[in-house]
Amino acid sequence: MESNKKYWKGLEELNQTPAFVEGSKGEFAESIPVEDVLNEAGLSTKTPRRDFLKALGFGLGAVTLAACNRTPIHKAVPYVIKPEEITPGIPNFYASSFNGQSVIVRTREGRPISLEANPNAVGLNQGTDASTSASVLDLYDMSKLQAPQIGGKDVSWAQLDKAVVDALNKAQAAGKQITIVSDTVNSPSTLAAIAALAAKYPATQHVQVDAVSYSGIIEANRASFGKAVIPSYHFDNAQVVVSVAADFLGSWLAGEEHTQDYIKNRDHKSLKGGKMSRHIQFESGLSMTGSNADVRAAIKPSEEGAVLIGLYNAITGSSIAGGTTNAKATTILKLAAAELVKARGAAVVVAGSNDINTQVLVNAINSALGAYGSIIDLDNYSKQYQGSDAAFQQFLTAAKAGQVGVAFFLNSNPVYNYFKAEDAKAAIAKVDYTVSFADRADETASELKAIAPNCTFLEAWGDASAKEGLFTIIQPTINPVFNTRQAEQSLLTWAGVNKSIHDFVKETWETTILAGTGKAWKDVLQQGFVYKGSTTGSAYASNADVNAAAAAIVNDSKRVSGGVELKLYESTTLRDGRYANNAYLQELPDPVSKVTWDNYAAINPVDAEELGVKETGKVTVEANGYKVDLPVILQPGQARGTVSVAVGYGRTKVGKAGNEVGVNAYPFASLVNGTIQLSAKATVSKASGIYELAQTQTHHTIEGRNIVRETSFAKYLKDPNSESGRFADTHQTYDLWNKFEQPGHRWVMAIDLNACTGCGSCIVACNVENNIPVVGRDEVRRRREMHWLRIDRYYTLENGEASLTKEKEIAKADGMDYESVTVVHQPMLCQHCEHAPCETVCPVLATVHSSEGLNHMAYNRCFGTRYCANNCPYKVRRFNWFNYWNDSRFDNYLNNEFTQLVLNPDVTTRSRGVMEKCSMCIQRIQAGKLQAKIENRKVKDGDIKMACQAACSANAIIFGDANDPESEVSKALRNERVYYVLEEINVQPNIGYMTKVRNTFEA
């Protein structure tokens, strides 16, 4: 059955604006001036002919000279003494951890080239987030400091040590406080190193503060349960999830781990068992989590409290006075409450607010729902965010009063990310001696007296404890590349502890962590982690005063309501701004808006019309006394009367790639009731000027063809085939080509649209694995991004109960508020068609089919006619307009000798003028086959994993051999939900998609 739903990527497509229609016609955004050069006048006048002959003569001469060159001398320099574990050409793997996740680092000839999840770990073990995959690039970041500095001048470590120890002694003598300001530190070794300093200098204090604060949850849990921690969440035990403005699949707490758990109740395996969870989202801006919700209600930030009070009332039967919400939200709220009650024990409510009272109310709701224990675990609690806004305030007060003798800043950048930067600066200026451990002279570090540059985690010994009872090791995979020293070693040196960091970490583990586990240090280095916690938590009952909390919430909502409401959020790609100089992350399109290299003001299209701004327009946003111009994006799904802005942009001293990208939004925040709040009352007005965002949403448009299949859970239960619209079931197909045997392997992929959340970590993993260049903002604007894998995000409109389906109805959609949209994320990559249209048009046979079902691309044959890209119905081919890895125009991203060390040596870097596309990680396939041959066996299912698959925590990408009927992918492709995109044109793609299933109310 054909779906008649209309999917669109952007408003320009929905409205078929002239610019969009024009742009979608051509293969490339800018027309190539072929006619100007080749027209008759051009060749008949005298000068061009002479120029032509000159060029011809020169070309001939140059080619002749080039052909006469002698064998080029390439040096081959072997090791003097080869380390025993290294065999050139074979990767080594080391267990380490990043942001508390146990990972495996792949190194080649001693340099780290990629990261993957540790499959045996506890917690997140089947995928990584985008920043984890991209983190290898930070090691090769040329904007980092290469030596310690005092007053902006390079010094030796001995000089720095002397200066710092002098300052410490002076502070001690003067009876002044010594403060270490850091973000959350959960590493036992780092804490032990700080303790060592505190032992020598008893006035040492440790203040933890996070740029995006969660101290509201900590304080709320202190009030409700007497336990000042952030719980860990197990969404795999939740059948109903209600989120109020929490982007829990993206940036909220452990987003990727939540994704892994959450998808377990929604993917093809769960559906096969007839089960699917229901997810209801209330939020103002369309977040990635909201885009995956079954039901979504757009509310203003000021209504968040009202929604929670409404839920509380409905669940507990009480009648606390609360604010009101809009009509649609009220309807959904009632249905949601009923669902929650029905699923008591398997239902959870999460809220993104950092307000203590709001979180107290959420605790009360979850307590009433019986979520504590199985879903919310307060025993094995999360330790990822322990920052306290109050503690930082105390530090600022003490510093301003001149009570601080020495201040250290470890992974902390308040001059950039504290909402009152001037305040922070003034406080810092009053401190006698200040030292930063930043790896670069960032906004804060450049204000300080000294910088003791820290190593990256790939160069350091260390550990982490992201969760109570879980300890992960960090072991170095390379010697420090620059003259840097890891912060813990510096602290030990200043504390007078004469011990190498390796010995110190080992000792910390052996004396505290490993005691009683029966494991030795070597086991840890091999396995990467130790887990001493349990699998479930115990039940807790909230005993805070709900009435008082509700009253405070209602009162606080007045701070925001009235006028336009501003909501700040942490972007899922750049997070809080610490990765701003990572070019891979800057170029990763936002999961929802598909904007790269910028932040923006997202407003509802109707509001925009009222303001008189269009796409490429700019608005002035003013809130909390801070005023700034931002490019505007017309965001479907955005609540009316709200504006959303991402923090983490607008850095000024982070490095070549990240400087001056976007606008800093932290100053919009405010301190309310002791915690940092991210919503505010704002005024938005039209600003002059135009600004074109580098937005990939309508690049590679599929021209309204029916490529997304979507059904509801109810329909699915009746007929698993529903809406899959399989062409082959209803039509006879004919072949132009002879059948050929594929007796060996047939590599295929299955993509579960119901599992894909659109987070984009696969894109970064693909970039890292396949040496895909970063092209920068200007080139993205010209539609020249090189990503082999993209995630197409499609909107559909909903109008009240029924979705708008027919084209005609959409034309009548003028009166809509654009608040109710549903979203489908579709990863799109080379489909490796058996009857590939690209292959037949290549004049030089540069792209041909293999007996294993892959569409090969021989770069050295390609001479760039681009016919293939023109003929590809999926628009997945990318053309190299430049030598991105060796062209001074791309110096800010990856083009320097040092950064090139991140390249995967098994994959060619493509030169200018050739086509490229997804190769199905053929280097991994070949390596897997070779391993099997060497071991004299067949390839086992799971031996070979694609880079994108390995990065996907939702397990949405399944790869394998279709000739093996027992392989995971064969099983997945036998699923009733499987359909092939554009199956009707009989190109016989090798990638099957599974229909999106939405567990909506009305069906």
Added chain:
Amino acid sequence: MRNISSVLGRLAKSISVSLVLLFAVTTAAQAQDAANGAALFKANACQSCHTLGRNGVGPDLLGLSERREMGWIVKWIHNPQGMIDAGDPIALELKGKYPTVMTPFASLSESDIADMVAYLDAEKVKAEEKKNSPAAAGAAASSDANTMMIIGLVALFVVAIAVIFALNRVTKTLERVIANNQAAIAEAQARHEEAGESNTAKFAQAFLKNKKLVFFVVLMVVGLLGAAGWNTMWNVGVHQGYKPVQPIKFSHQIHAGVNQIECQYCHGGAFKSKNASIPSANVCMNCHNTVTASDHYDGQTSPEIAKLYRAVDWDQETRTYGTNTRPIEWVRIHNLPDFAYFNHSQHVVVAGVECQTCHGPIQDMEEVYQYSPLTMKWCVDCHKETEVNKDNAYYDQLIEAHEKLKKGEKMTAAMIGGLECGKCHY
């Protein structure tokens, strides 16, 4: 030149050795057989630890008979560890100086040992003779390259001066003759020119008249040039026979040919990895911490091996490694373009291809050169012919399928996709 000198050197050495032996045999009172001793010395590989004239892993043995009693020597050779354990003072001193205890050679009889001592005595005499009077050991011994070259140069110089002198005389005589017979010469010249000119002109005219011949010649020239050009173009970037000068004159012929060292001892990567890998210098040192080839260099360490020692900063006297290492910068001989992926282990382990198939008679190469053209055609030709190793369980499925299809035909790499672009280019 070096070859000549080394040949001469060897010749000289053998002459002197035989002279000395003759001398030894005729004059030795105890009729000990120094020749037998020399053979035994070699057969038991004594030289691998004892370098004559210098301390090595073990002490220098020259003058052994003067330092030690014969009985002590015999006891020591038969059971060195036993003597250390027994607390023999000399043995303990040796143990202190040379930590590696000598291997016992219990099978050597007393007379054998006496022979070897005789050989050592003879060597001592020879060494002293050489030291005292380099010329006395025979003029041939010192007539190495330098002397030869100097004599040659002097001779050349003398001859050149003689020739210049003679030519000068001839010129002067001729000038005198010309001055005397100016007119007669001019006449003769004119006559000669006329005849010559007419001959050439005639031939050219005849040739130009024959249009067919002209056409044929032009065609041949164009054809030849075209063929040569075509050939050149096809060979652009093909470096077959490429033999760069390497920083160390490493000879595969000695290592793989004469000494029969397995390829994988040094190039272990070929069996595990895509890279065959050039061995790191520590692999060389496994043997070369004792093997110095000094028997070919008059007791000195081979200058090429000395380069290796410099690279790893190995001090021969103290037998210790320093920290000032300098990697050896070999020149790559086999350069595949970046866009072609080649994996050694695939070919060596899976397919069982001999190293020589692609690298040629490496065991005979004094200096390695590129044996194969390394062109894609060369790869493809082999893939078309090479049968797949059907015993490998990996191919079970494929073989099953192919047997169903075509009974009795061989299965080549090409048939299982070995010619597909993506197999090498990604």
